[in-house]
Amino acid sequence: MNSQFFNAIAGLAGDMCRMGQARIKQRAAFAPNLIEEWETNDCVDFAVALARITGWLLQVDWLSNSVEHQESITTDKLRPLRVHVADNSELVFDVRGVRSFFEYNERIIQPLATKMQLSGGGVYTRYYSEEGLTRQPLRVQPNEANIKRASEAIALNFHFLASIPQRNSPSLPADRAATFTYGRCAPYAEAMKELTGLTPVGLIAKRFSPRFEGTKRAASGYVHSVVIHPDGMAEDSWGKAPLSEIAGRFGVIEFSTSEEAHRSVVARLCHNSNDLYSAALHEAQELIRLHRL
Known part of the structure; x- marks a missing residue:
């Protein structure tokens, strides 16, 4: 009886924890119309705004037609897919929330690659300074007015910002x-x-x-x-x-x-x-x- 009781309590606690996590994700979610707007521009304006606010790393996901991985391949031979911000470990900060790199790749990058009929190609993720990002052959270049609006939306989303770890000091670019x-x-x-x-x-x-x-x-x-x-x-x-x-x-x-x-x-x-x-x-x-x- 005791064992069954404690197992039931443990199961209830697990359900409550998952419900709590789901509520946190809901609170941290951006409005669907904002997500749609940002994704229309490959999330570049959102990513630049978030990188300025947090100091974390701007990254671009690139697609190749070849499954053969060539680290030296230049971006003019790749297709830009999405811009995001990442920490120094395995977290990705995206318009659809904070995810591990593995979950982000599985739930966002691979479906986008399939949609573009490039699911058989390779994915390259590369980091840039903000200035360096503007020199890349992106589909859409950052727009200062859009970045400002994204910054305002991010600043109002306290739950989203609270889910992003702060950088350790002292911090280099x-x-x-x-x-x-x-x-x-x-x-x-x-x-x-x-x-x-x-x-x-x-x-x-x-x-x-x-x-x-x-x-x-x-x-x-x-x-x-x-x-x-x-x-x-x-x-x-x-x-x-x-x-x-x-x-x-x-x-x-x-x-x-x-x-x-x-x-x-x-x-x-x-x-x-x-x-x-x-x-x-x-x-x-x-x-x-x-x-x-």
């Missing part, structure tokens, strides 16, 4: 933070060491969550470089955060840190591409002086 997340994290950590005296370490993945098991990493398990604060917090180009939070962005659920792993990566970069490494180090130093110190 989102596109530059993204650039120094993948491939340039080591020179950024070195620049932090030179300018702040903090100790850089390499993040060594021991285990990934199921969705990230195919993540590329070095044979040592190295995936990222950060600096460590005296209080144990870590910092990379996205700001100061618990090390577990930074690891989670890469899908890492078990990890260790190693100063030697970071030094090894820096040595390899200096040996294989010293000019590129030096340029990245210099740019990181300038960004840190401008936005961090």
